[in-house]
Amino acid sequence: MTKKIFGIDLGGTSIKLSVVSTEGDIIDQWSVPTDNKDEGQHIIHDLNQAIDAKMKENNWTNDDILGIGMGSPGVVNREKGTVTGAYNLNWVDEQPVADDIRSYFNADWPIFIENDANVAALGEQWKGAGDxxxxxxxxxxxxxxxxxxxxxxxxxxxxxxxxxxxxxxxxxxxxxxxxxxxxxxxxxxxxxxxxxxxxxxxxxxxxxxxxxxxxxxxxxxxxxxxxxxxxxxxxxxxxxxxxxxxxxxxxxxxxxxxxxxxxxxxxxxxxxxxxxxxxxxxxxxxxxxxxxxxxxxxxxxxATLGNDAGVYGAASLVMANI
Incomplete structure (x- = not known):
């Protein structure tokens, strides 16, 4: 089975998720509401559940996933996979996003996180008006x-x-x-x-x-x-x-x-x-x-991709780094 990439765009209103092929085609796409109560501590849990449900729906195992790319507001530490100061997510303190995802799935997936505007730029360059x-x-x-x-x-x-x-x-x-x-x-x-x-x-x-x-x-x-x-x-x-x-x-x-x-x-x-x-x-x-x-x-x-720029760009982070 060809491996899949999860492209994720974290937003203050919703979390947009896509399953993207290594050829850059969106296979599936959906979203879940962003619950930023309690200093945003529900967000990654809800994201993990959304990914888990999609994997179970398709009978995918951890080995079927090539990696996860993510765009997030706030200041991103690319090496640690953390986000700080994403105020519309109610994240003030540093959030160990990549570690929380890997721990939930007991997976060693490569996870790449970048600022959301940067990710949208990558998406437009790859699949949009950036040509x-x-x-x-x-x-x-x-x-x-x-x-x-x-x-x-x-x-x-x-x-x-x-x-x-x-x-x-x-x-x-x-x-x-x-x-x-x-x-x-x-x-x-x-x-x-x-x-x-x-x-x-x-x-x-x-x-x-x-x-x-x-x-x-x-x-x-x-x-x-x-x-x-x-x-x-x-x-x-x-x-x-x-x-x-x-x-x-x-x-x-x-x-x-x-x-x-x-x-x-x-x-x-x-x-x-x-x-x-x-x-x-x-x-x-x-x-x-x-x-x-x-x-x-x-x-x-x-620009031409609209709301899809973020998930395409997020998926491209995986493609560029693996």
Whole structure:
């Protein structure tokens, strides 16, 4: 029997699991809720039970499993297989993730853990819009801004925290970020940052007659999706918000490109569902700010794998290390 790989994407809402073949095909895929009560002490137990149930369902033994790859938020110790400071999992202290899994199954499986944004970048490089290029950057625009950087087919991890694109400085006198600093890219280009910017601009601009601006004046909830849809439809105020936020993102991508000159910069995450309109806006500001020699060889694209990027990337950790 051909050996299988478990690709796992640990998230604050759900744990996504896939069984992946050594050829890179997803054989099975499912998810279980993330129970982060009691300082997240149920998470790995629930994960182990989910793997155990799948193995029993298919009559697999430990010998049928080639290894486990996992993407996790927080700070990862790759050698020890531990995770620290994954706050949306309620993990503050160091968690012996790999040892807990091996102990549950009494198995000596190789287990590779990497930061979740880095894993998503690997997935897009392997099976998505990265198209096997050796130099790729993934920027994810969601509640925050994440990123993963691949140079010469190697993840750039630095001392453990490389790729924190969302915490590049972006705006003088900007709002306070969740990291405690002010003016991070995340505070303007994330889904929440776009909404915050809309709230600021609504009162800084004259009344344009915009439906989005009017909703803000009325105290109604507005989402980044609402803003992009309105902008694409010609709403003057929404267009101003998109232009402001995407100018910060475009300049940040220009700085990243000047350092790494990747073949592709890929944009993923929920905000990227705005599609070609977002891509055109970001590319415009990127081209205005990037060094010409770099801009001519670095191309901005939309990521294509969505939620599957994490599990593909996790499985690729096993393939790359065995």
């Amino acid at each position: 096997h290029a050796s130099d790729v950057v993934l920027v994810t625009l969601g509640t925050g801004v994440g990123g993963g950087v691949i140079v010469n087919n190697q993840l750039v991890v630095g001392q453990g925290a490389a790729g924190e694109i969302g915490h590049m400085f972006s705006k003088e006198d900007g709002r306070k970020c969740t990291c405690g600093k002010h003016g991070c890219l995340e505070t303007v280009a994330s889904a929440s940052g776009i909404v915050w910017t809309a709230g600021e601009l609504a009162y800084a601009m004259d009344d344009t007659g915009s439906a989005i601006q009017g909703r803000i004046f009325n105290g109604e909830k507005v989402t980044s999706e609402d803003i992009f849809k309105a902008a694409e439809a010609g709403d003057i105020f929404a267009e101003a918000v998109v232009d402001e936020t995407m100018s910060h993102l475009g300049r940040a991508l220009g700085q990243i490109a000047a350092v790494t000159n990747p073949k592709y910069i890929l944009i993923g995450g929920g905000v990227a569902n705005a599609g070609q309109y977002l891509l055109d806006k970001v590319t415009q500001h990127f081209n205005e700010s990037v060094y010409p020699g770099v801009g001519a060889t670095t191309h901005i694209k939309l």
